[in-house]
Each structure stands twice: as structure tokens, then as C-alpha cells.
Amino acid sequence: xxxxxIREPAALRAMTAGWRRAxxxxxxxxxxxxxHDGHLSLVAAxxxxxxxxxxxxxxxPKQFNNPDDLKNYPRxxxxxxxxxxxxxxxxxxxxEGDIMYPxxxxxxxxxxxxxxxxxxxxxxxxxxxxxxxVTKLFRQTAADFAFFGEKDFQQLQVVRxxxxxxxxxxxxxxxxxxREIDGLAMSSRNLLLSDRARVKAxxxxxxxxxxxxxxxxxxxxxxxxxxxxxxxxxADFLKVDYLELRSCNTLALLESPRExxxxxxxxxxAGVRLIDNIDIPVRG
Ligand code: PAF
Numbered sequence: 131x132x133x134x135x136i137r138e139p140a141a142l143r144a145m146t147a148g149w150r151r152a153x154x155x156x157x158x159x160x161x162x163x164x165x166h167d168g169h170l171s172l173v174a175a176x177x178x179x180x181x182x183x184x185x186x187x188x189x190x191p192k193q194f195n196n197p198d199d200l201k202n203y204p205r206x207x208x209x210x211x212x213x214x215x216x217x218x219x220x221x222x223x224x225x226e227g228d229i230m231y232p233x234x235x236x237x238x239x240x241x242x243x244x245x246x247x248x249x250x251x252x253x254x255x256x257x258x259x260x261x262x263x264v265t266k267l268f269r270q271t272a273a274d275f276a277f278f279g280e281k282d283f284q285q286l287q288v289v290r291x292x293x294x295x296x297x298x299x300x301x302x303x304x305x306x307x308x309r310e311i312d313g314l315a316m317s318s319r320n321l322l323l324s325d326r327a328r329v330k331a332x333x334x335x336x337x338x339x340x341x342x343x344x345x346x347x348x349x350x351x352x353x354x355x356x357x358x359x360x361x362x363x364x365a366d367f368l369k370v371d372y373l374e375l376r377s378c379n380t381l382a383l384l385e386s387p388r389e390x391x392x393x394x395x396x397x398x399x400a401g402v403r404l405i406d407n408i409d410i411p412v413r414g
Contacts, residue, residue, distance in 0.1 A: 132211070132215060133211055133215060133219045133220075133221065133222050134220075134221050134222070135207075135221075136221050136222065136223050136224070137225055137226060137229065138229070139225070142223055142270060142271070146182075146184075146271060146272040149181070149182045149220075149272075155181050155182070155274045156180055156181070156182045156183075156184065156271060156275070157179055157182065157184070157277060158176070158184050158185075158186060158267065158268070158273035158275070158277070158300075159173050159183065159184070159277045160186045160188075160267050160278070161185060162187070162188065162189045162190060163187040163189060163204070163207055163318070164203075164205070165209075165213050166308075166316045167308050167316055168279055168281060168316035168317070169185075169279075170213065171279075171306075171308050172279060172305050173185060173214065173217045175277050176275065176277045179275050179277075180274065180275050183217070183219050184220060184221045184222070184223050184271045184273070185214055185219050186267050186271065187207060187222055187224040188224065188225060189203050190230075190259055190263040191231075192258070192262055193255075193257075193259030193263065194256075194259070195253045195254055195255050202322065207224065210222075223271060225270075230263070237262065239261040239262040239264075239296075240258045240261060241292050244284065244287055244288050244291060245258075245284075245288055247376070247381055247383075248374070248381065248394055248396070249285075249371075249396060249405065252371045252372070252396065257285070260285055260289070261289075261292050264292065265296065268293065268300045269298075273300050275300065275301050275303055276293070276300050276301070277303050277305055278305070279304075279306075279308075280304050280306055281308075281407070282405070283304075283394070284381065284394070286302070286304045287379075287381065290304075310332070312332040313332045313336060314331045314334075314335060315335065315404075315405075315406045317404070317405075319403070319404065320404075322402045323400065327402065330366055330399060334362065334365075334397055334399075334404055335406055338358075338373075338393050338406060339408070340354075340361070341355070341358050341373075342393060342408060342410055345375070345386060345393075345413065346411065346413065348386075348413065351385050355373055358373060359373065362397055366399060366400065367397040367398065367399050368398060369397065370397040370398075371397065371403075372394060372395065373393075373394075373395045374393070374395075375387065375393050376391065376392060377391055378392055386413065387410045387411065388412065388413070390412060391410045391412070392407045392409055392410060393407060393408050393410050395407070
């Protein structure tokens with residue numbers, strides 16, 4: 131069955147008010163479209179947990195710090211709507227830019243600390259853009275639950291903190307990263323990879339798994355990172371923004387996994403910025 135696409139706040143409000151009156155729990159899956167199986171796994175998780183599910187599709191200009199990146203971001207709304215048909219999604223919330231940010235819009239939501247590192251350090255303003263739009267999406271959809279992928283682990287932690295700090299009343303549910311058969315983490319940005327680059331892209335995850343094996347054997351990060359960077363360079367990842375082990379909860383830098391930790395990477399392959407992260411078991 132085709133999924134209604136809502137573009138007007140009043141129509142969305144009427145719909146969610148009816149659901150809330152009926153005592154139904156609302157789940158939201160925020161996306162920027164170009165839906166892949168990773169997004170669809172979030173939708174499936176939302177269907178399990180909530181009575182009503184809204185998928186939002188909005189390419190949020192406030193979170194792009196590079197105008198070309200915003201211009202090139204894949205936009206595939208019709209196809210996205212078709213992909214959602216088989217999930218029994220109740221609505222797609224796809225507002226136009228000036229509905230989300232009307233003239234004179236001047237509010238910024240900023241989460242301190244967690245956003246100073248990793249992608250926050252390389253993409254100034256990115257997480258303010260995410261926090262601002264997610265706050266609006268949570269309010270607009272009157273959600274009880276929101277589903278985010280661990281692929282963007284820093285974003286997941288930022289949104290959890292945001293929902294708690296601002297008493298938004300939304301339970302933020304993290305869902306595992308979905309990977310292609312060759313290990314590449316699914317991402318809408320993968321569509322931007324040339325055929326040649328796509329073949330090399332899984333090397334990022336492989337190198338991360340090699341570091342994970344080193345950590346499991348008791349070797350510290352300063353010993354493991356230099357050969358990993360060389361391996362990435364060989365695979366044409368010419369710029370690595372970060373390759374770091376950090377605490378899951380605080381995102382503080384670690385040399386070895388003495389507390390729940392994740393290994394984070396961001397690197398450019400043929401002009402496309404790929405990010406990934408993996409869980410690292412606690413040792414010692
Ligand atoms: O992860 C994304 O696609 C975006 O950052 C989000 C959460 C939809 C906010 O625009």
C-alpha cells in the first residue's frame with residue numbers, strides 16, 4: 131500500500147493527535163532519504179516497538195558544512211516511498227526547506243562536549259545542524275521512540291543526550307550497523323562511489339577489524355595505528371580524518387579498551403568521505 135507523504139505541519143499534527151488520543155505509541159525514523167537496507171532495518175525495529183511509524187525524509191541544509199556535499203547528496207524520494215510500502219509505514223514526513231526553516235528562523239540547538247571530537251572536529255556546525263533538526267522532528271512527529279543507526283554512533287550519542295537534556299520525552303533506540311556482503315557499512319553516500327572506488331571501499335572496515343584483532347591481543351593503539359594508516363593509503367584512502375579508539379559513553383580517547391569502547395574511522399576515498407565504527411570488547 132502506498133505511504134502518504136505529508137508536507138504540511140497541520141496535516142501531520144492532525145494525524146499524530148488522533149493517534150495519541152487513541153493511546154497509540156509513535157515511532158519515528160529520521161532520515162535524509164536515499165534509503166538503503168540500513169534505514170529499512172530501523173523501520174523494521176520501529177514497527178516492532180511502536181503502534182504507528184513515521185519516516186522523515188528531509189535533506190537538512192544546516193548539517194552540511196560543504197555546499198557541494200549538500201548539492202550532491204542523493205535525492206530519491208519516489209523510490210524511497212516505494213521501498214517503504216512493504217513495511218506498513220503510516221506516514222512519510224517530507225517538509226520543504228522553508229517549512230522546516232521559515233524566514234527568520236534563528237534558533238540553534240547545540241550539545242556541548244560530545245560534539246567536540248571525531249566528526250564534530252572536522253565538520254564545524256554539523257552536529258548543531260543535526261541537533262536542531264532532530265529537536266524539530268521529535269516535536270513535529272510527537273514521537274515516543276526514535277530509531278537511529280549505530281553507523282553514526284556519535285550522532286546516536288548526541289541525540290540521546292539531547293533528548294534527555296531537553297526533556298523531549300523520546301526514547302532513542304540505537305540499532306546495529308547493516309553492512310554489505312563485503313563489510314562496507316551501508317550509507318547513502320556509497321551511491322557517490324565510482325565502481326573503482328566501491329571495490330576498494332571495504333578496505334576501511336577490514337583495516338578496522340585488523341586493529342580490533344591487535345587490541346584483543348593486548349597491543350595498544352599507538353602501536354596499531356601507523357601500519358593501519360599505511361594500509362589505508364595503499365588502498366587509496368588518501369586523507370584519514372581520524373582512526374581512534376574512544377569510550378562508548380563519553381567519547382574520550384583511549385589507548386586500549388579498559389572500558390566499553392568503539393573504534394572510529396573517517397577517511398576519504400576518491401573524494402567521498404566514508405565513516406565507520408565497530409564495537410571493541412573490554413580487555414583487562
Ligand atoms: O542520520 C541522518 O540521516 C541525519 O543526520 C538525520 C538524523 C536524519 C538528521 O538530519
